[in-house]
Structures are given as structure tokens and as C-alpha cells.
Amino acid sequence: MIALIQPSVDPAVEYVRQLPWAPSILIAGAASLGFAAFALTRRHPGEAGLAFTLAGGALALVLVELGQGRLGFATAWVAACVAIGAALVAGVARRVPGAPRTAPGNEQRLLALGLVAVLAAAIAIAALAVDWPRRDAASVSAAVTAGALGAAGLVGVLTRRHGVSLVLAATLSALALAALTSTLPFPQAGSFAFLLLAFAALVGAGGLTLAAASLERGHGPWIEPLEEDAP
Amino acid sequence: MDPYLGPVAGALLAAFAAGIALGVVRLRRLSLEWWRRRASRAGAAALNSAADAPDADGPLDLAAAPPVFGALALTALVALLGVAVAARGEFAAVRAATPPPAAVPALPPSWTAFAAQASGLVLVAGLAFLLTLGAALAVSLLDRAVARLLARFVPGERPVAPDGELDVPALVAAAGREQGPGEPFGVGLASIVLIAATVFAMASLVVALGGGPSPVPAVAVALLVVPVAYAAAAERASRPEAARLRRDAAVRQLAVAPLWGAGLVFAPSALALAALALAGALALPGASAQPGAFMLPWGGDAAEPSPVVRALSRVAHGAWIAILAALPFVAVAGPVTSIVDGVALAARVLLALVAFLAARAMVRHFVLPHAAVA
Numbered sequence: 274m275i276a277l278i279q280p281s282v283d284p285a286v287e288y289v290r291q292l293p294w295a296p297s298i299l300i301a302g303a304a305s306l307g308f309a310a311f312a313l314t315r316r317h318p319g320e321a322g323l324a325f326t327l328a329g330g331a332l333a334l335v336l337v338e339l340g341q342g343r344l345g346f347a348t349a350w351v352a353a354c355v356a357i358g359a360a361l362v363a364g365v366a367r368r369v370p371g372a373p374r375t376a377p378g379n380e381q382r383l384l385a386l387g388l389v390a391v392l393a394a395a396i397a398i399a400a401l402a403v404d405w406p407r408r409d410a411a412s413v414s415a416a417v418t419a420g421a422l423g424a425a426g427l428v429g430v431l432t433r434r435h436g437v438s439l440v441l442a443a444t445l446s447a448l449a450l451a452a453l454t455s456t457l458p459f460p461q462a463g464s465f466a467f468l469l470l471a472f473a474a475l476v477g478a479g480g481l482t483l484a485a486a487s488l489e490r491g492h493g494p495w496i497e498p499l500e501e502d503a504p
Numbered sequence: 505m506d507p508y509l510g511p512v513a514g515a516l517l518a519a520f521a522a523g524i525a526l527g528v529v530r531l532r533r534l535s536l537e538w539w540r541r542r543a544s545r546a547g548a549a550a551l552n553s554a555a556d557a558p559d560a561d562g563p564l565d566l567a568a569a570p571p572v573f574g575a576l577a578l579t580a581l582v583a584l585l586g587v588a589v590a591a592r593g594e595f596a597a598v599r600a601a602t603p604p605p606a607a608v609p610a611l612p613p614s615w616t617a618f619a620a621q622a623s624g625l626v627l628v629a630g631l632a633f634l635l636t637l638g639a640a641l642a643v644s645l646l647d648r649a650v651a652r653l654l655a656r657f658v659p660g661e662r663p664v665a666p667d668g669e670l671d672v673p674a675l676v677a678a679a680g681r682e683q684g685p686g687e688p689f690g691v692g693l694a695s696i697v698l699i700a701a702t703v704f705a706m707a708s709l710v711v712a713l714g715g716g717p718s719p720v721p722a723v724a725v726a727l728l729v730v731p732v733a734y735a736a737a738a739e740r741a742s743r744p745e746a747a748r749l750r751r752d753a754a755v756r757q758l759a760v761a762p763l764w765g766a767g768l769v770f771a772p773s774a775l776a777l778a779a780l781a782l783a784g785a786l787a788l789p790g791a792s793a794q795p796g797a798f799m800l801p802w803g804g805d806a807a808e809p810s811p812v813v814r815a816l817s818r819v820a821h822g823a824w825i826a827i828l829a830a831l832p833f834v835a836v837a838g839p840v841t842s843i844v845d846g847v848a849l850a851a852r853v854l855l856a857l858v859a860f861l862a863a864r865a866m867v868r869h870f871v872l873p874h875a876a877v878a
Contacts, residue, residue, distance in 0.1 A: 317688075317690055317739065317740055318739055319690045319694070319735070319736035319737070319738070319739030319740040320689070320690040320693055320736065320740065322732060322735065322736050322739075323690070323693055323694060323697050323732065323733070323736045326697070326729060326732050327697070330725070333725070334508060334512070337508060342717070342721070343590040343591075343721075344590065346590060346721040346722070346724070346725055347586055347587050347589075347590035347591070349725045350583065350586035350587070350590070350724070350725055350728060351583050351586065351587060353725065353728045353729055353732050354579050354580075354582050354583035354586070354728070355579070355583070356732045356735075356736075357579055357728075357731050357732050357735045357754065357758055358575070358576050358579040358580075360732070360735035360736045360738065360739045360754070361572055361575045361576070361579075361735050361738075361739075361751065361754065361755070362572055362576070363739045364572070364735075364738055364739050364747065364751055365572050464591075467587060467590070467591040470587050470591075471584060471587045471588075471591075474580065474583035474584055474587060475580070475584075477579075477580075477583070478576060478577075478579060478580035478583065481576055481579075482573065482576050485572045485573060485576060489572070
């Protein structure tokens with residue numbers, strides 16, 4: 274009787290296992306996700322900016338492997354520009370006498386992770402239910418990478434308490450959205466991806482301008498430490 | 505990604521070497537004492553002359569720092585310019601109805617193919633790393649020779665650029681020198697990223713010479729990483745004076761990004777060459793010893809107290825001069841198929857390098873004479 278019992282594989286797991294995967298894209302995507310996680314958890318915006326640039330570079334490699342070289346280099350370019358702006362804005366805190374040089378940390382990580390996990394699972398199930406006209410290994414792997422980066426950016430947005438890293442997280446989500454768009458099997462997807470990339474650059478510049486204005490006026494948790502950060 | 509695996513491997517190798525030199529990467533299980541003893545013997549004399557940086561800790565007006573909103577506007581402009589240039593190429597490709605490059609069918613995995621690919625990666629990475637160091641040393645030697653030649657014909661001028669010297673004993677001595685308290689982790693990370701971006705750009709040139717894709721976009725992105733590193737180092741600097749100098753350098757490098765971006769777009773026209781030459785003077789790694797967003801660097805971070813950081817910035821400075829001099833020729837020439845082609849290309853690059861250094865020396869001695877005594 275026992276011998277008749279066969280271990281069953283969940284159909285969903287089997288479905289995902291049978292999808293085509295490109296290991297090179299997944300490795301570059303994992304590197305990008307690692308750099309992004311480092312960037313979004315650093316409390317020094319300068320180091321966060323460096324890691325954000327590296328995350329953009331690794332995402333560029335993903336897009337190059339996808340055959341979207343122009344979009345890839347433009348992505349790395351935008352990430353570097355936003356990182357420069359973030360580091361320069363962070364320097365404003367130096368002008369405020371007595372301001373803490375370390376940005377406040379994040380909060381409610383578990384809640385944010387749980388929320389984003391539920392959201393990501395819902396989107397992934399919906400995406401897997403669609404019978405896409407093109408489903409090659411590179412597109413699937415790049416889409417998964419972009420989705421993971423977008424989720425990381427969303428976690429960063431939900432857990433930030435100061436402007437500069439909030440902007441980095443929002444820009445990461447926008448860059449991931451551009452990369453995700455480029456994997457769609459439509460002829461206009463490339464054009465939309467560039468528009469989203471321009472949107473990401475504007476999000477970064479606009480957000481950093483607001484952060485700089487609040488820092489210069491002495492507002493925000495960076496200048497005024499929250500109660501739990503105060504000695 | 506295949507054509508960029510070599511540059512990525514070169515950047516990782518450079519980052520590892522720079523991390524060891526800076527002390528960010530610690531090889532606790534390996535004794536490097538023999539290397540340190542050898543370095544201290546070989547480069548003691550050179551170190552003594554290079555160790556004491558000019559004192560830049562004088563009073564600086566921090567309130568006169570570059571306005572942040574202007575810098576942000578510049579950042580947005582540069583970002584949108586990059587997107588527009590890339591999108592223009594994309595739309596042009598769509599209009600021309602050129603199909604995307606077909607994927608190369610993957611060969612069945614075999615140990616022979618893996619070994620061939622791995623050895624190719626190691627070769628490109630090692631070659632790019634050595635070329636970067638060699639280019640920096642060659643530029644330093646040429647700079648010194650040009651300055652001496654100029655001093656021979658123009659009496660009373662200073663023969664050698666004081667902050668542009670770079671030689672092997674100084675590099676070895678800097679790598680073996682004790683660091684002391686040092687700077688924060690972020691400053692070391694910025695130096696590592698700076699040198700890795702330099703080797704990445706050099707490796708892109710190597711790959712292009714071997715038949716790879718055009719090096720222009722990779723070099724452009726790597727050059728934009730230079731202000732990222734300086735801005736991050738400014739943010740993490742422990743001394744306000746160092747922060748000011750690094751921030752000035754980042755703003756200067758960012759401000760000329762549209763100029764060299766246009767040069768890269770229109771290469772290899774005469775306008776592009778002029779833009780690249782100007783960029784070579786203005787966008788190079790290096791922070792001046794004096795505050796000011798447009799104080800030109802003549803050879804790395806002159807006011808940096810750490811000898812290793814100073815040496816790394818000088819290597820990056822010299823190597824970027826060589827990269828910018830070689831880029832138009834490599835982009836036009838394409839893959840090198842014979843030794844004659846390679847020698848002709850090297851001669852052209854050398855000529856461009858000497859012309860650029862001579863023009864820079866003339867500017868330094870005649871147009872900006874106060875900079876010669878920095």
C-alpha cells in the first residue's frame with residue numbers, strides 16, 4: 274500500500290520549473306538585486322549611491338543580454354546620474370550645524386516585506402496565467418529580475434524615513450518598470466521603455482530637489498533625529 | 505552580455521587589487537610581510553618624496569560650495585540627454601526596420617569550451633588591468649618629458665609637474681604603506697569603484713580591438729561613474745575641507761558631461777575630437793588642491809593625505825587620459841586584424857596623447873601659470 278504512494282509535485286511548481294530560464298541573466302539580475310539591497314539599507318547616502326550605480330550597471334548587463342543594449346546603457350546612465358544627485362544632496366546636511374551625518378534607519382521591515390510579498394505573488398500568478406505570445410528564456414528571466422528589483426524598490430519606499438533613500442528606492446522601482454516593459458512582446462515596448470526611463474530620471478531629479486529643499490530649510494528626520502534616534 | 509564579461513572581470517580584478525591596497529579587503533590568511541619588506545626597501549626614497557601631500561586643510565569657505573539646486577538641474581539635464589541619445593538610436597533602428605541581432609545558438613556545454621571562455625576572460629581582465637597601470641605610468645612619463653622640454657625652451661618655468669609624478673617605486677611603496685586611522689569605508693569604496701570603472705573602460709577598448717561591440721557607450725557610462733565616486737567620497741569625508749574639494753571635483757566632472765557626451769555621439773568628427781580633448785582636460789579624475797568647481801586637476805587628488813588613495817587617483821587620472829585619446833581611433837578602426845594595423849593604431853594614439861599633453865602643459869604654463877606652483 275505504501276509503495277503505491279507517489280510523491281506528487283505541485284502543478285504550479287512544475288509549471289514554473291518548466292519555464293525557460295537563462296542562467297546568465299539570472300546571475301546578473303541577482304547581482305543587481307544584491308547591490309540594490311545594499312544601497313537601500315545603507316544609512317550613508319554616498320555609499321548607497323555607489324551601490325545604486327552598481328545595481329544599475331548590473332541591470333544594464335541584463336538588458337544587454339536581452340538584446341536591449343541601448344536601453345541597458347541608458348539605464349546605467351540614469352542610475353549614475355541619480356546617484357550623483359543623491360550624494361550631492363546629502364552633502365547639504367553638512368551645512369547644518371550639529372546635524373547628524375548619518376541618515377535615520379528604516380522601520381517596519383517585516384510588515385513591508387509581507388505586503389510586498391503578497392503583492393508580488395498576486396502579480397506573478399496573474400502573469401503566469403496569461404498565454405504570452407513570446408516566452409523565451411531571456412524574456413522570462415529578465416522579467417523575473419525586473420519584478421524582483423521592482424519589489425525591492427517598493428520595500429525601500431515603504432521602509433524609508435528620509436528623502437534621499439526614498440528617492441533612490443522610487444527610482445529603482447521606475448528603472449525596474451522600464452526593464453519589465455522592454456520584455457513585453459509588443460513592437461512598441463521599446464519606445465515605452467525609454468519613456469519610462471525618462472520618467473525615472475524625472476522622478477529622481479524631482480524627488481532629490483524636494484529632499485534638498487527640506488534639508489536646506491531644516492525639516493525632516495535627517496536634520497531632526499526621531500525620538501528613538503536621539504541620545 | 506558575453507562581450508562585456510571580460511570588462512566586468514577586469515573591473516572585479518581591479519576592485520580586488522585596489523581593495524587590498526586600501527585595506528578594505530584583508531587577506532588575513534596570507535602573509536604579505538615579504539612584499540611589504542620588499543616594497544619598503546624598493547620605494548623608500550620615492551615614498552619620502554611623495555608621502556607628504558600639500559596641506560589643503562586651510563580655512564575654506566564652506567558656504568561658497570556649489571549650489572545644490574544647480575547641480576541637481578545639471579544632473580537631470582545629463583540624465584535626460586543620455587536617455588534621448590539612446591532613444592534616438594532606438595527609434596532610428598525601428599525606422600530602418602533593422603531586426604535585433606540574432607541570438608547565437610548555444611553550443612552544447614563542454615569542459616573545453618568552458619576552459620576556452622574562462623581563459624579568454626582571464627586574459628582580457630589581466631591585459632586590461634596591466635594596460636591601465638601601464639597607460640598611467642606612460643602618461644606620467646610623457647607629462648614629465650613634455651614639462652622638461654617646455655622648461656628647456658621657456659626658461660624660468662618649473663620643469664616637472666609636482667602633483668603629476670607617478671612611477672613604479674611610488675606605486676609599490678604606496679601599496680605597502682601602513683594606513684593609520686584612515687578615512688571612512690565609503691571613501692575607500694569610492695576609490696575602488698573609481699579604479700574599477702577605469703579598468704572597465706580600458707577593457708571595453710581591448711574587447712573592441714578584438715572584434716567586440718563599439719566601446720563608446722561602455723566608456724561613456726564608465727566616465728560618468730567618476731563623478732559618482734567623487735560625490736560619494738565627498739559625502740563620506742570626515743573632514744569638511746576634503747568634502748569641499750571632492751564635491752567641487754564631482755560638480756566639475758558632471759558639468760562637462762554634456763560636452764563629452766556630445767563628443768561621443770558625434771565621434772569621429774572634428775567637433776567630437778575637440779569635445780573629447782576638452783573633456784580630457786575637465787572631466788578627468790582628480791581633485792584640485794584649491795577649492796573651486798573649475799580648478800583643474802593636474803594629476804589625481806593632490807591634497808589627499810592617504811598615499812594609496814592619492815596613487816589610485818593618479819592611476820585613474822593618467823589612464824583616463826590614455827582612454828580618451830585612444831577612444832576615437834579604436835571606435836573608427838574596429839577590430840585589429842594584423843600587427844601592422846596594431847602598430848599604426850598605437851602610433852596614432854601615441855601622437856594624440858603627446859599632442860594633448862603638450863597642449864595641457866602649454867595651458868598650465870602660459871594660461872594658468874598660478875596652477876604650476878600648486
